[in-house]
Amino acid sequence: xxxxxxxxxxxxxxxxxxxxxxxxxxxxxxxxxxxxxxxxxxxxxxxxxxxxxxxxxxxxxxxxxxxxxxxxxxxx
Amino acid sequence: xxxxxxxxxxxxxxxxxxxxxxxxxxxxxxxxxxxxxxxxxxxxxxxxxxxxxxxxxxxxxxxxxxxxxxxxxxxxxxxxxxxxxxxxxxxxxxxxxxxxxxxxxxxxxxxxxxxxxxxxxxxxxxxxxxxx
Numbered sequence: 001x002x003x004x005x006x007x008x009x010x011x012x013x014x015x016x017x018x019x020x021x022x023x024x025x026x027x028x029x030x031x032x033x034x035x036x037x038x039x040x041x042x043x044x045x046x047x048x049x050x051x052x053x054x055x056x057x058x059x060x061x062x063x064x065x066x067x068x069x070x071x072x073x074x075x076x
Numbered sequence: 077x078x079x080x081x082x083x084x085x086x087x088x089x090x091x092x093x094x095x096x097x098x099x100x101x102x103x104x105x106x107x108x109x110x111x112x113x114x115x116x117x118x119x120x121x122x123x124x125x126x127x128x129x130x131x132x133x134x135x136x137x138x139x140x141x142x143x144x145x146x147x148x149x150x151x152x153x154x155x156x157x158x159x160x161x162x163x164x165x166x167x168x169x170x171x172x173x174x175x176x177x178x179x180x181x182x183x184x185x186x187x188x189x190x191x192x193x194x195x196x197x198x199x200x201x202x203x204x205x206x207x208x
Binding site: 067 | 139166174175176177187188189190191192193196197
């Protein structure tokens with residue numbers, strides 16, 4: 001079962017320069033909320049930004065990771 | 077028991093306050109993937125369409141419920157498809173949209189986003205314009 005820390009590390013490794021804050025908001029290891037800040041998001045639509053993060057986890061989204069609520073932003 | 081033989085689903089489990097229920101994909105004969113075609117047709121036919129868990133009256137998931145609430149708050153007419161009755165609906169939808177989660181909101185044939193994006197756009201005031 002993935003932990004919030006696992007998700008954070010995987011996002012930060014997969015998206016260069018990304019900073020992620022991940023919260024397991026039910027404590028059950030399957031519902032997560034992530035705020036991801038990355039220069040890679042600049043100039044991309046919200047959908048493209050979220051896809052970059054979803055792509056880190058592939059088929060785990062909807063599987064082991066039941067829900068991953070996302071907020072994405074470029075660095076200020 | 078699951079069969080690899082695709083049984084044709086002619087009607088998506090759809091409710092709509094915009095038009096009558098859609099008798100989805102008319103059979104054209106020899107089609108490879110009737111569910112995918114029915115989904116694509118529904119997306120093309122409805123200006124605003126939400127794929128969700130449950131129905132607008134009885135959402136079966138908090139994310140779907142929040143998305144419906146935002147649309148209702150804006151008084152936007154929308155069609156809704158319940159993805160729960162057949163797992164293939166979700167599977168085919170995600171192939172079409174390249175988006176892994178439910179709900180998914182489409183407007184003018186394009187994916188607007190999932191719950192997070194819809195709520196963000198609602199809060200920033202962008203959503204109404206995107207759905208016009």
